Amino acid sequence: MKKRRRLPRHVVAIRLSAMGDVVMLAHTLRAFKAAYPDVKVTVATRRQFESFFDGIDVDFIFVDTKGRHRGVGGLWKLYRDIGRRHVDAIADMHGVLRSIVVRTLFRMSMYRCAKINKGKVEKWFRVGYNSQNSVPLKHTVVRYCDVLRDLGFEFDNPAPAVKIARPNPMGEKHGLWVGFAPFSAHDGKTYPADLRVEAVRLLSERYDRVFIHSGGGAEAEFAAQMERAHKNVTAVNGKVDMAGELNLISNLDCIVSMDSLAMHMASLVATPVVSVWGATHPALGFLGYGCSPEGVLQVDMPCRPCSVYGEMKCQYGDYRCLRAITPEMIVAKVDEMIAAAQKAHAGKEAEA
Numbered sequence: 001m002k003k004r005r006r007l008p009r010h011v012v013a014i015r016l017s018a019m020g021d022v023v024m025l026a027h028t029l030r031a032f033k034a035a036y037p038d039v040k041v042t043v044a045t046r047r048q049f050e051s052f053f054d055g056i057d058v059d060f061i062f063v064d065t066k067g068r069h070r071g072v073g074g075l076w077k078l079y080r081d082i083g084r085r086h087v088d089a090i091a092d093m094h095g096v097l098r099s100i101v102v103r104t105l106f107r108m109s110m111y112r113c114a115k116i117n118k119g120k121v122e123k124w125f126r127v128g129y130n131s132q133n134s135v136p137l138k139h140t141v142v143r144y145c146d147v148l149r150d151l152g153f154e155f156d157n158p159a160p161a162v163k164i165a166r167p168n169p170m171g172e173k174h175g176l177w178v179g180f181a182p183f184s185a186h187d188g189k190t191y192p193a194d195l196r197v198e199a200v201r202l203l204s205e206r207y208d209r210v211f212i213h214s215g216g217g218a219e220a221e222f223a224a225q226m227e228r229a230h231k232n233v234t235a236v237n238g239k240v241d242m243a244g245e246l247n248l249i250s251n252l253d254c255i256v257s258m259d260s261l262a263m264h265m266a267s268l269v270a271t272p273v274v275s276v277w278g279a280t281h282p283a284l285g286f287l288g289y290g291c292s293p294e295g296v297l298q299v300d301m302p303c304r305p306c307s308v309y310g311e312m313k314c315q316y317g318d319y320r321c322l323r324a325i326t327p328e329m330i331v332a333k334v335d336e337m338i339a340a341a342q343k344a345h346a347g348k349e350a351e352a
Helices: 019-035 047-053 071-083 097-108 120-126 140-150 193-206 217-229 242-250 261-268 327-351
Strands: 010-014 040-045 059-062 089-092 112-115 177-181 209-212 233-235 254-258 273-276
Touching: 010 097, 019 040, 019 047, 019 140, 019 261, 040 047, 040 071, 047 059, 047 242, 059 071, 071 097, 089 097, 089 140, 097 112, 112 140, 177 193, 177 261, 193 209, 193 217, 193 327, 209 217, 217 233, 242 261, 254 261, 254 327, 261 273, 273 327
Parallel strands: 010 040, 010 089, 040 059, 089 112, 177 209, 177 254, 209 233, 254 273
Antiparallel strands: none
8 A cells, every 4th residue: 555645744835926816815825824724835926915915824935026036146146045944845836937946946956846726728728719608627726726626735725714804004994985997907897887887977876875896097097087086986996905805895785896906805805796898708717716606697698718818919909808798787786796795694593
């Protein structure tokens, strides 16, 4: 009978970016630590992502790709920085050049290593193919779990996050609060400018407060314009840090998000999400973990998905997949998600 190998006692999970993908790692590590509380986990990521792991017993190695860990010499320093932590296994959750080099150095030093299988081939076979009714591919969170399983650990896939009380950085709450995050790094996942103006107007007329989540630059300017135009609209950028934004999302009744960070942040704090999908598709494994499929807004088109990550330009030049999702459809779906959440909450109170 083959003897089982001793399980690692200290695992480093490497995931440097992007923000939504780092958020999804938190779901995996929450489940892993529940199953193996005595195994030490250190997350190698960027400092600004620390708040995503609140409530999970993990340590950090903060990777500075513009400073100490920049370039080839920086990769050697990262290898040394990790090695000083007395680790015995590397879980490469990223699979990019930086993590591959660091993982290879550890493998050459006889450490146990495992890497993510991103499923690139099966994902690209879905591009340009109507996936509306296709079987969803393996979720990214489950792919992260599989990396740890390759190291010898056995545990169930994570349960969805549950709602817990968090401080509200925007003061006492009255009425219904809704978030709106219409931006992404790519045009194929960004709600069109004229439609997002109308969406803000409709949301502000229907709900007590509307919070616009954005990055800096032109995104922040749009949010500021909407704040000036509507007395109950608040631009979030610059008012709270990442941890504060996560706390705010926890206190919302619903958030409207593209296939982007806000959706994944909401999944961490069990806030209902209306997710708007254009060039990409939730069946590729990137829907916010635990987010209800009932909150998905998308239009069936033969060209969807045209991209795995949304970086491809629209072949028609008009992003018709996004323009087909009207502001009225968004507001109706928000109403539906809030009503469903209120009904579920009432049912839990009745059972108690």
